[in-house]
Amino acid sequence: MASNRPAQPTSFAADETQSIGYAYGNDEGPWEEWNPTADSVRPVRGRHRVSKQRGGGLARSSTVLGVGVIAAVGAGGMATAAPGKPPVSISLPDLSSVTESAKALISDGGSSAPKGSSTPLTTAGLTTADAAQGSADAGEALRARIMQQAESQQDQVDSAAQEAAETAAAKQAAETAAKQQDAAEAKAAAAKKKAEEEAKAKAEAERLAELAKSYSLPTSSYTLTSTFGEAGSMWSSGYHTGLDFAAPTGTLIKAIHGGTITEAGWAGAYGYRTVLTLDDGTELWFCHQSSISVTAGQKVTTGEVIGRVGATGNVTGPHLHLEVHPGGGDSIDPMAWLRGKGLNP
Incomplete structure (x- = not known):
């Protein structure tokens, strides 16, 4: 209370x-002394005033x-x-x-607006376009513009992403096409090289075939017994300097290629020897003959008989000892030289 x-x-x-x-x-x-009057007993006004609230209430x-x-x-x-x-x-x-x-x-x-009221807060800021779209509230119009701007920005982002994806795809396609083109060019180059090699081999075979027509083996019915470079005390140089064709005595010896007879006679350890000089200066030595059928200075052709197989000089049995001296110099392997001319001893 x-x-x-x-x-x-x-x-x-x-x-x-x-x-x-x-x-x-x-x-x-x-x-x-106090003598009360009507004025003195009147209450004093305004002594206890309530201050006015700022803001109007x-x-x-x-x-x-x-x-x-x-x-x-x-x-x-x-x-x-x-x-x-x-x-x-x-x-x-x-x-x-x-x-x-x-x-x-x-x-x-x-x-002051009741809860749930649809009355717009304010119409300030409304544009003619907002009014044309049916907007009556400035806040709703602003919200609509913000949403429209956000959608526009999202569309720009999507367009940029799509453009980037298309650019990347185009770049990938270009790289793939370039790789395929490089592979095709490499394949074509390899095929071309192979074709060129095959053509070259074919041409060489044809050349050798034609060349073989102008070259022939020195004898027939023979057996190869000693090859070039074999070592042994039987040879004064310490190694075999030619190619031996073992055949019965009297087997015909033929000119391998056309040329000029530069020597024909006895040659010590070589027995009877005939030297055939070709047009390029290569000397062919036919050694250990039993007889000679040509003379020095004579011109011969391919396959012409120049002598017969024998066992003269330093030998162990009848055979033809063939040496090849390019330019009249040191001997080389007769087997390789003959094969280079299209012959296969």
């Missing part, structure tokens, strides 16, 4: 020595506080006066509407 504060007791002690109308208090004094917090005070007083229901006086009953109006209004004020943030 609320109660009023008790009044402070005031006592005046009468002093017989003072005149009537003067009084002295316990703490102050002496009091002057009660703040939200003040409203809530007032509602709370009213609710507290309503809960008590009675106010108590000073001691010794009966309690005074206070009658309050129904506060349910005030409380609901306060709750709505707090929850809506002070908005």
Whole structure:
């Protein structure tokens, strides 16, 4: 229960020595004489003024506080006066509407528009295009423009990504085409090289065939017994310097190629020897003959008989010892030289 504060007791002690109308208090004094009038007893106005709220009304917090005070007083229901006086009953109006209004004020943030209202907040900022599209609310119009701009930016991003993908695909296709072209060119080059090699081999074979027509083996019915380069004490040089065709004595010996007889006669360890010099200067030595059929300075042709197989000189049996001296110099392998002319001993 609320109660009023008790009044402070005031006592005046009468002093017989003072005149009537003067009084002295316990703490102050002496009091002057007071004659009350209508003006002096009129209440003083404006002494306790309530300051005006800035902003044109009660703040939200003040409203809530007032509602709370009213609710507290309503809960008590009675106010108590000073001691010794009966309690005074206070009658309050129904506060349910005030409380609901306060709750709505707090929850809506002070908005005057009812909850769920479709009334636009403001039409400021609306353009002619917004109005043409049916927009009546500036916020909704701004939201629509922002969404449209976001969609436009997304379309640009998608277009850029698609363009990048297409560029990458085109680059990949170009690289693949280049690789395929390189492979095709390499394959064509390899085929061309192979064809050239085959053609060259064929031409060489034809050349040798034609050349073989102008070259022939020195004898027939023979057996190769010693080849070029074999080592042994039988030869003065320490190795065999020619190619031996073993055949019976008297077997015909023929000119391998056309040329001039430069020597024909005895040659010591070579026995009877005939030297045939070709047009390129190569000397062919036919050794160990049993007889000679040509003379020095004589021109012979391919396959012409120049002598017979024998066993004269340093030999172990009848055979033809053939040596090849290019340019009249040191001997070379007769086997390789004959094969180079298309012959196969």
